[in-house]
Amino acid sequence: MKTVNIAIMGFGNIGVGTYRGLEINHDAIAAKTGLDLKVAKIIELDIDRPREANPDRALFTTDRFEAFRDPSIDIVAELIGGIEPATTFMSEAMKHGKHVVTANKAALAANYERLTGEAEEAGVLFRFEAAVGGGIPVINAIETSLRSNQIDEVTGILNGTTNFILTQMTRAGRSYADVLKEAQEKGFAEADPTADVEGIDAANKLSILISLCFGDRVKVEEIPTIGISGVTPDDIAQAKAENKVVKLLAHAAKEDGEIICSVAPARIDANHPLAGVSDEFNAIYLKGNILGETMFYGKGAGPLPTGGAIIGDIIDIATRTK
């Protein structure tokens, strides 16, 4: 049995989800992989905040360098969120020879080349499955099986909070503010939910998908983005009358060598595969030149589903570096 020592950096919703996922599945993972995945440090400034996990207090440190300089730490899971200081902390971890796993779509969308380049320079592995689609294994699929295809088009429901809000407004006629509050309580929404409702979170994820699907960089600020704060109960009722549903769609396609992309609410036919994607579920609908259409579906937000993707990346790194 190989012990893999993990430092969780940031013990908010996703950090706690990762910790709890490891508690739940530690033995099953050990039986399948021969890996003893151990949380050896938790880097967190607010140690006393009540949480749905109770790790030994001795695991906590407020000093990230205590973990980065510790030769027994193999992998740092960056779960702070936001562009900075998270990007700097990931760079520092890599420079100290740590493999890095992250769920941080904002940092990745802003600093994709920098982070992937620094990982290569430092000779460490860098994985970010949880950054797009939460628990859905879409990044891995694009980087492995789908390499046989040229991807022509990608359309996604990439934000769980807004999909939850639109679903509840459509099904139950609930108010926007009431549903947003519930999404925050369930741990779907960003610390500042403006990023969710104004489409910025979806644009971050689309920017990452564009890099992976088309090998081109489109910065978040270059993606025309409209959120859902202007969607009214009338818009939803009108769509319903036309047998359509309102969804926040992130779309990118390569046309004549140019990337065409946007994030915006759209009315889609009730028969379209994306129309049935409800609540906090996300889906990524891809068209490959030899595969045709495929769709990845699952929970795009929430502590445990996202934590599951983080743990998957940790297992991948630990297996490759055995």
Ligand code: HSE
């Ligand atoms: N706030 C994000 C969402 C979390 O609602 O989808 C997952 O990235």
